[in-house]
Amino acid sequence: MSIKAAVRKSRGQIPDTISALKAFLGDRLSTSPSILERHGSDLSYHKPAPPDAVAFANSLDEVVRIVKVCAANGTPIVPYGTGTSLEGHVMAAEGGISLDVTQMDRVLQVNGEDMDAVVQPGVTRKALNAHIHDTGLFFPIDPGADASLGGMAATRASGTNAVRYGTMRETVLALQVVTADGNVIRTGGRARKSAAGYDLTRLFVGSEGTLGVITEVTVRLHGIPEKIAAAVCSFDTLAGAVNTVIQTIQSGIPIARIELLDDMQMKCVNDYSKLTYADKDTLFMEFHGTTAGVKEQAELVQGIAAENGGGNFFWTAQTEDRAKLWQARHDVVWSVKAARPGWELFITDVCVPISHLTDVIIATKADIDREGFLAPIVGHVGDGNFHLAVAVDPKDPSYLARVEAMSDRMVERALAAGGTCTGEHGVGLGKTKFLAAEHGPEAVAVMHAVKKALDPHNLMNPGKIFPES
Amino acid sequence: MSIKAAVRKSRGQIPDTISALKAFLGDRLSTSPSILERHGSDLSYHKPAPPDAVAFANSLDEVVRIVKVCAANGTPIVPYGTGTSLEGHVMAAEGGISLDVTQMDRVLQVNGEDMDAVVQPGVTRKALNAHIHDTGLFFPIDPGADASLGGMAATRASGTNAVRYGTMRETVLALQVVTADGNVIRTGGRARKSAAGYDLTRLFVGSEGTLGVITEVTVRLHGIPEKIAAAVCSFDTLAGAVNTVIQTIQSGIPIARIELLDDMQMKCVNDYSKLTYADKDTLFMEFHGTTAGVKEQAELVQGIAAENGGGNFFWTAQTEDRAKLWQARHDVVWSVKAARPGWELFITDVCVPISHLTDVIIATKADIDREGFLAPIVGHVGDGNFHLAVAVDPKDPSYLARVEAMSDRMVERALAAGGTCTGEHGVGLGKTKFLAAEHGPEAVAVMHAVKKALDPHNLMNPGKIFPES
Numbered sequence: 001m002s003i004k005a006a007v008r009k010s011r012g013q014i015p016d017t018i019s020a021l022k023a024f025l026g027d028r029l030s031t032s033p034s035i036l037e038r039h040g041s042d043l044s045y046h047k048p049a050p051p052d053a054v055a056f057a058n059s060l061d062e063v064v065r066i067v068k069v070c071a072a073n074g075t076p077i078v079p080y081g082t083g084t085s086l087e088g089h090v091m092a093a094e095g096g097i098s099l100d101v102t103q104m105d106r107v108l109q110v111n112g113e114d115m116d117a118v119v120q121p122g123v124t125r126k127a128l129n130a131h132i133h134d135t136g137l138f139f140p141i142d143p144g145a146d147a148s149l150g151g152m153a154a155t156r157a158s159g160t161n162a163v164r165y166g167t168m169r170e171t172v173l174a175l176q177v178v179t180a181d182g183n184v185i186r187t188g189g190r191a192r193k194s195a196a197g198y199d200l201t202r203l204f205v206g207s208e209g210t211l212g213v214i215t216e217v218t219v220r221l222h223g224i225p226e227k228i229a230a231a232v233c234s235f236d237t238l239a240g241a242v243n244t245v246i247q248t249i250q251s252g253i254p255i256a257r258i259e260l261l262d263d264m265q266m267k268c269v270n271d272y273s274k275l276t277y278a279d280k281d282t283l284f285m286e287f288h289g290t291t292a293g294v295k296e297q298a299e300l301v302q303g304i305a306a307e308n309g310g311g312n313f314f315w316t317a318q319t320e321d322r323a324k325l326w327q328a329r330h331d332v333v334w335s336v337k338a339a340r341p342g343w344e345l346f347i348t349d350v351c352v353p354i355s356h357l358t359d360v361i362i363a364t365k366a367d368i369d370r371e372g373f374l375a376p377i378v379g380h381v382g383d384g385n386f387h388l389a390v391a392v393d394p395k396d397p398s399y400l401a402r403v404e405a406m407s408d409r410m411v412e413r414a415l416a417a418g419g420t421c422t423g424e425h426g427v428g429l430g431k432t433k434f435l436a437a438e439h440g441p442e443a444v445a446v447m448h449a450v451k452k453a454l455d456p457h458n459l460m461n462p463g464k465i466f467p468e469s
Numbered sequence: 470m471s472i473k474a475a476v477r478k479s480r481g482q483i484p485d486t487i488s489a490l491k492a493f494l495g496d497r498l499s500t501s502p503s504i505l506e507r508h509g510s511d512l513s514y515h516k517p518a519p520p521d522a523v524a525f526a527n528s529l530d531e532v533v534r535i536v537k538v539c540a541a542n543g544t545p546i547v548p549y550g551t552g553t554s555l556e557g558h559v560m561a562a563e564g565g566i567s568l569d570v571t572q573m574d575r576v577l578q579v580n581g582e583d584m585d586a587v588v589q590p591g592v593t594r595k596a597l598n599a600h601i602h603d604t605g606l607f608f609p610i611d612p613g614a615d616a617s618l619g620g621m622a623a624t625r626a627s628g629t630n631a632v633r634y635g636t637m638r639e640t641v642l643a644l645q646v647v648t649a650d651g652n653v654i655r656t657g658g659r660a661r662k663s664a665a666g667y668d669l670t671r672l673f674v675g676s677e678g679t680l681g682v683i684t685e686v687t688v689r690l691h692g693i694p695e696k697i698a699a700a701v702c703s704f705d706t707l708a709g710a711v712n713t714v715i716q717t718i719q720s721g722i723p724i725a726r727i728e729l730l731d732d733m734q735m736k737c738v739n740d741y742s743k744l745t746y747a748d749k750d751t752l753f754m755e756f757h758g759t760t761a762g763v764k765e766q767a768e769l770v771q772g773i774a775a776e777n778g779g780g781n782f783f784w785t786a787q788t789e790d791r792a793k794l795w796q797a798r799h800d801v802v803w804s805v806k807a808a809r810p811g812w813e814l815f816i817t818d819v820c821v822p823i824s825h826l827t828d829v830i831i832a833t834k835a836d837i838d839r840e841g842f843l844a845p846i847v848g849h850v851g852d853g854n855f856h857l858a859v860a861v862d863p864k865d866p867s868y869l870a871r872v873e874a875m876s877d878r879m880v881e882r883a884l885a886a887g888g889t890c891t892g893e894h895g896v897g898l899g900k901t902k903f904l905a906a907e908h909g910p911e912a913v914a915v916m917h918a919v920k921k922a923l924d925p926h927n928l929m930n931p932g933k934i935f936p937e938s
Contacts (some may be wrong), residue, residue: 113715113824156664167662185912191820192852193636194889195625196907198916202671223721246582252692351660355582383661420663438665443654447667453922465666
């Protein structure tokens with residue numbers, strides 16, 4: 001967004017930090033305005049907050065040295081991957097060093113028999129999948145953007161395949177992390193399970209850079225299915241679509257993707273991608289398995305959909321048809337942009353127990369209608385997770401505040417339904433105000449006690465997750 | 470075991486604690502020698518260590534009051550469920566109060582559409598499954614014993630179904646916990662996923678009572694499959710059996726159980742249960758799905774097994790045949806006991822990346838043979854996890870030490886292979902010595918910093934997980 005950077009004062013002895021880092025990083029320590037600007041902004045609606053310098057590390061050893069220099073000078077560190085976060089995670093809210101790990105982009109191990117891989121944090125999900133393609137394995141987590149695995153671990157990313165393959169919570173086997181004092185730890189090994197002590201892996205997954213810098217990620221892989229089929233089905237009512245999802249999952253059908261696009265979203269997608277689907281609440285689905293298994297799954301879901309008012313159930317195992325269908329799904333953000341040329345997007349998400357999904361979405365759509373927003377809904381509906389992409393008029397200074405207020409009401413609805421203020425985008429800057437409402441002040445105090453124990457001087461990505469203290 | 474209790478001095482103002490607890494618990498505060506003895510011993514080889522008193526709580530409010538009394542008097546607390554731990558978790562290593570939650574045994578919610586349940590910590594897995602049977606749902610985690618869900622969460626339990634349904638790590642959605650200072654926290658909600666702050670749920674799952682007392686557990690449930698089939702297949706070589714598992718999982722076959730019983734174990738089982746299987750390395754398997762899907766899965770695995778030297782692949786969907794087969798699997802411990810009447814058992818487990826499973830098992834079996842132990846191997850082989858049940862001569866005072874030394878060598882082999890010192894039994898008292906070897910001293914220091922932040926006076930199950938400090 002073309003909004004001025006937030007006013008803030010950098011903490012720590014910045015000039016000392018910069019000269020100490022320059023001494024061993026040389027050109028890989030940058031204070032170029034364009035690089036600072038890029039590293040201090042993301043795809044979110046948050047105000048840019050550039051760091052004082054960007055350090056491009058290319059080894060574990062360099063990360064350790066950078067962290068130690070920053071620790072010695074009281075300088076904040078903001079870990080940086082692809083910058084595709086949606087909640088302001090990469091903003092240097094209190095100045096300091098943006099620690100860019102994109103040059104640490106090597107796949108270190110692929111263990112075919114164990115179905116796992118060890119990668120440096122700058123490896124992106126597409127790069128990993130390209131690297132392992134010939135092994136018959138794939139990495140399933142797909143948050144949309146071609147994010148780095150370090151960033152995906154840090155934000156507990158998930159996406160369309162999570163209903164079958166889990167999120168980064170289930171997919172990360174182990175991490176190597178540089179802690180705030182510059183120690184290097186391993187949070188686990190390659191065994192599929194362990195009962196040996198506290199689950200440090202899960203503590204760091206989703207910690208958004210506030211506890212340390214991730215320098216290596218060990219992930220589970222899955223076998224590329226023999227057959228993949230996709231399906232589309234539109235519904236007369238939202239409840240019909242959601243009930244189809246509930247009954248599909250209750251039946252134990254191992255559906256790989258099941259995505260909801262609401263009527264407003266379908267209209268945008270049809271316009272943008274020149275498609276002829278009905279402008280109705282629609283499920284996009286994918287089935288993975290054997291040839292016979294995929295056919296059986298698709299037919300079972302077709303039967304469930306028919307009982308819930310689903311019409312025109314179209315399914316295909318043809319690669320081109322599948323690609324076209326998922327391209328439409330992936331184009332949803334662009335389709336909204338195209339519907340309001342020149343406008344910005346406000347993107348957010350919540351997640352609720354699936355039994356409350358229909359109610360929460362219907363109430364949210366009524367709120368959107370009252371406000372007159374263009375705000376289509378897309379959901380990873382098998383998980384009860386849905387997103388809003390709201391078009392924001394950049395020329396109207398009050399517009400963003402109105403959108404934020406509507407989004408806040410949606411979060412309050414999700415929390416009242418026993419859900420969470422964010423299913424997959426993270427807390428970052430945008431959801432800090434809901435942390436206590438969701439977890440209660442005592443649980444937030446426990447989180448804060450952990451933060452303080454591991455980062456007593458609050459140097460690791462300060463300002464994120466926790467409300468201003 | 471009939472070994473004298475370890476010598477230890479109780480910490481804290483025990484008489485003050487007991488009189489304060491008696492005031493509101495009445496008869497539910499017990500110092501009866503038989504109750505103390507039962508609460509200070511488990512199924513493990515560790516020396517009994519009875520508490521100074523046992524407090525039977527029947528509500529959250531009582532747990533809070535007990536914790537506050539103990540905190541005020543510096544008295545240790547040992548949470549107690551069914552006492553079926555295998556690593557000494559329930560031993561009152563430093564005296565204090567055993568906090569028995571078995572009277573907190575109500576199923577609080579069953580949410581059919583969301584496929585989850587909320588239970589008090591004393592509900593056992595079998596009680597939960599009986600309670601929900603008519604809903605068409607089931608709780609999949611089966612560690613063998615009919616353990617309480619509080620205890621299973623505390624030890625990160627898993628068992629035979631983990632290869633398909635995950636462990637308690639994946640199955641617990643949220644906990645209610647009374648922390649060391651007597652605060653009540655919720656670690657999460659019922660949403661299937663969340664990116665809202667640190668993963669406190671996973672921090673407490675597997676923390677073995679050292680961070681707080683679990684007072685409520687929210688778990689995921691699964692749909693009872695339309696069809697269940699079981700299969701048995703014996704192999705000429707261990708490698709053949711393990712490679713069958715590896716190829717099955719790589720093929721994406723969603724096998725529900727795949728258990729290895731080695732030749733020595735099969736001999737014990739055949740003798741004990743009057744069966745006629747071959748005395749060879751054998752896989753016991755289970756398939757869940759539709760009628761057609763189960764048949765397809767079984768036939769695919771049969772083909773894989775045949776290519777790996779598997780003979781006599783027998784599969785059945787008959788309920789009685791299945792029950793007989795799994796009864797034999799569940800009888801393995803008794804079959805070893807029966808083979809050495811009057812002897813004790815030393816039970817332990819490790820977990821390795823599956824590519825190393827054959828090597829680690831073969832080296833362990835050679836070690837067992839050299840020592841002349843009766844020590845059959847049973848493994849949750851889809852996860853790379855296997856168990857030893859070693860018969861120990863209670864009349865030979867040096868026998869246990871020799872078994873422990875052999876077990877230590879097995880753990881060292883597992884760690885050298887990138888595995889873990891325990892896949893599912895926990896650290897407890899028995900594996901503390903391996904914590905630093907497995908995780909490195911810096912990672913253990915991080916765990917200890919978390920422990921210290923949440924339990925600064927080391928009152929929550931002291932002596933467990935961490936080596937003596």
